[in-house]
Amino acid sequence: MQVHVVDGTYELFRHYYAVPPHSDVHARERGAVVGVVASILSMLRDGATHVGVATDHVIESFRNGLYGGYKTGDGIDPRLFEQFHPLEDALRSLGVVVWPMVDQEADDALAAAAHRAALDERVERVFVCSPDKDLAQCVRGDRVVQFDRRRNAVRREREVIERFGVKPASIPDYLALVGDTSDGYPGLPRWGAKGAAAVLGRYERLERIPKDARAWDVPVRGADALAKSLREGWADALLFRDLATLRTDAPVFEDVDELRWRGPSPSFAATCAELRAEDLVERARRVAP
Numbered sequence: 001m002q003v004h005v006v007d008g009t010y011e012l013f014r015h016y017y018a019v020p021p022h023s024d025v026h027a028r029e030r031g032a033v034v035g036v037v038a039s040i041l042s043m044l045r046d047g048a049t050h051v052g053v054a055t056d057h058v059i060e061s062f063r064n065g066l067y068g069g070y071k072t073g074d075g076i077d078p079r080l081f082e083q084f085h086p087l088e089d090a091l092r093s094l095g096v097v098v099w100p101m102v103d104q105e106a107d108d109a110l111a112a113a114a115h116r117a118a119l120d121e122r123v124e125r126v127f128v129c130s131p132d133k134d135l136a137q138c139v140r141g142d143r144v145v146q147f148d149r150r151r152n153a154v155r156r157e158r159e160v161i162e163r164f165g166v167k168p169a170s171i172p173d174y175l176a177l178v179g180d181t182s183d184g185y186p187g188l189p190r191w192g193a194k195g196a197a198a199v200l201g202r203y204e205r206l207e208r209i210p211k212d213a214r215a216w217d218v219p220v221r222g223a224d225a226l227a228k229s230l231r232e233g234w235a236d237a238l239l240f241r242d243l244a245t246l247r248t249d250a251p252v253f254e255d256v257d258e259l260r261w262r263g264p265s266p267s268f269a270a271t272c273a274e275l276r277a278e279d280l281v282e283r284a285r286r287v288a289p
Contacts, residue, residue, distance in 0.1 A: 001049060001122055001123055001124060001256070002049070002050065002123070002124055002125050002126075002127065003051075003113075003114075003117040003123055003125075003126045003259060004043060004048045004050065004051045004126075004127045004129055004147075005051075005052050005053075005054065005113040005114055005128055006040070006051065006052070006053045006054070006110075006129040006130070007054060007110060007128075007130035007132065007135075008036065008055035008087060008088075008091070008098070008106060010106075010130050010132065011036045011053075012032050012033075012036055012055075012080070012087055013080065014150065015031070015032040015035030015039065016031070016035075016080045016083070018035070019032065019034075019035040022034055022276070022277075023276070024274055025275075026274075029082070030083060030276075032080065032087070033083050033090050033275065034275055034277045034280070036090075036091075037091065037094060037275075037277070037280055038280060038283070039149070040091065040096060041094070041280065041284060044261055045283075045287045049260060049261060050117075050257075050260050050261070051096055051097065051261055052096070052097040052098075052099060052252065052253065053091055053096055054098075054099045054106035055084065055098060055100050055101065055106055056100075056101055056105055056106045057084070057085070057088070057100035057101055057102050058073075058102055059072055059076070060072055061101070061102075061104055061105045061108075062103050062104065063105070063183075063243050066242065066243060067184075067185060067240075067243055069185060069186075070183060070184045070185065070243065071183050071184040072184075090271055093265050093267045093268045094264050094265070094268055094271075094284065095261055095262060095264045095265050095268070096261060097253070097259050099113070099250070099251075101250065104247055107130075107134060107246050108246050108247040108250045109250045109252055110128055110130065110135060110138065110246075111137070111138050111246035111248050111250070112248045112249060112250035112251075112252045113250075113252040114126045114128050114144050115248040116248075116252060116253065116256070117256050117259075118140060122256070123256060124143075125142070125143055125145065126143065126144045126145070127146075127147040128144065128145065128146050128147065129146075129147045129149055130147075131146065131148040131151070131153075132182075133171070133175070133180070134171065134172075134175060134180065134183070134246065135246070136155065136163075136164065136168055136171045137168050137169065137171035137245070138246065139155065139156065139157050139168040140168070142156050164193075164197060165193075165194075165198065165201050166197055166200045166204070167204065169204070170200045170201075171244070172244040172245040173205055173206050174196050174200055175187070175241070175244035176188075176241035177199075177206075177230075177237065177240075178191055178192060178193055178196050179240070180244065183243065183244075185239075185240050185244075187240060188229045188230060188233040188236060188237055189233065190225050190226055191226060191230075194221075195220050195221070195222070198218055198219075198220045199216070202216075202218040206230075206237055206238070206241060210227075211227060211230070212227060261289070262289060263284070263288035263289060264284045264288065268280075269281050
């Protein structure tokens with residue numbers, strides 16, 4: 001079997017900015033919700049059988065307590081923000097498993113689900129459906145892969161290395177050095193993608209990088225300045241790596257069979273009627289097992 005774990009928050013943002021506005025029967029904007037539900041139905045039509053969707057039930061997480069500059073919900077368009085919880089309700093009505101995250105993030109749920117699914121010998125491949133670079137750390141060979149559904153591109157371990165210059169396990173260390181503006185932490189001064197890839201491609205982990213650049217056995221431009229930055233910013237580097245490290249203990253499922261889609265719930269027709277998207281009922285009927 002194959003397992004698809006989907007970044008529902010990413011999908012909601014993507015559809016909000018890609019689809020025309022659409023109001024439900026109460027004149028509330030629900031275009032992104034309808035778009036994501038339709039997209040999941042397309043995935044099921046194309047053969048997905050075991051599906052779970054992770055969402056950020058709230059934007060803030062335990063990481064905000066670790067670092068004051070970490071991302072918050074500030075600045076999100078209210079018309080998008082108000083669709084977060086309705087999306088969860090609509091997906092449950094469709095019969096899809098949803099993991100609404102509060103203390104942790106949707107990415108943590110995806111990492112936990114991918115890890116747990118990969119432990120099951122029946123699972124041939126796990127697709128982590130999100131292009132976000134921090135999720136590249138979940139990739140394991142050809143068995144746990146990232147899937148960018150918009151580009152129809154699969155990122156296996158070799159593609160992770162080709163893109164970032166480091167193995168999947170080194171992605172948190174890489175992000176600690178270069179930063180992640182979307183999550184709100186800056187990385188260390190002077191460290192860019194090329195320098196981080198060269199150094200971590202050789203040493204893999206922050207702790208293995210010699211503090212004196214003269215001991216580096218990989219040529220890197222400005223090595224002395226990078227080594228100094230690492231020494232002076234060591235505490236920040238460890239903090240940023242902790243922020244970038246996805247947790248695999250999020251509560252997701254006990255048995256992968258829980259993810260099997262068995263068709264929409266009896267409430268799906270009423271949900272679609274409220275969304276003014278009755279065509280989704282027929283689409284679900286056609287793909288239901």
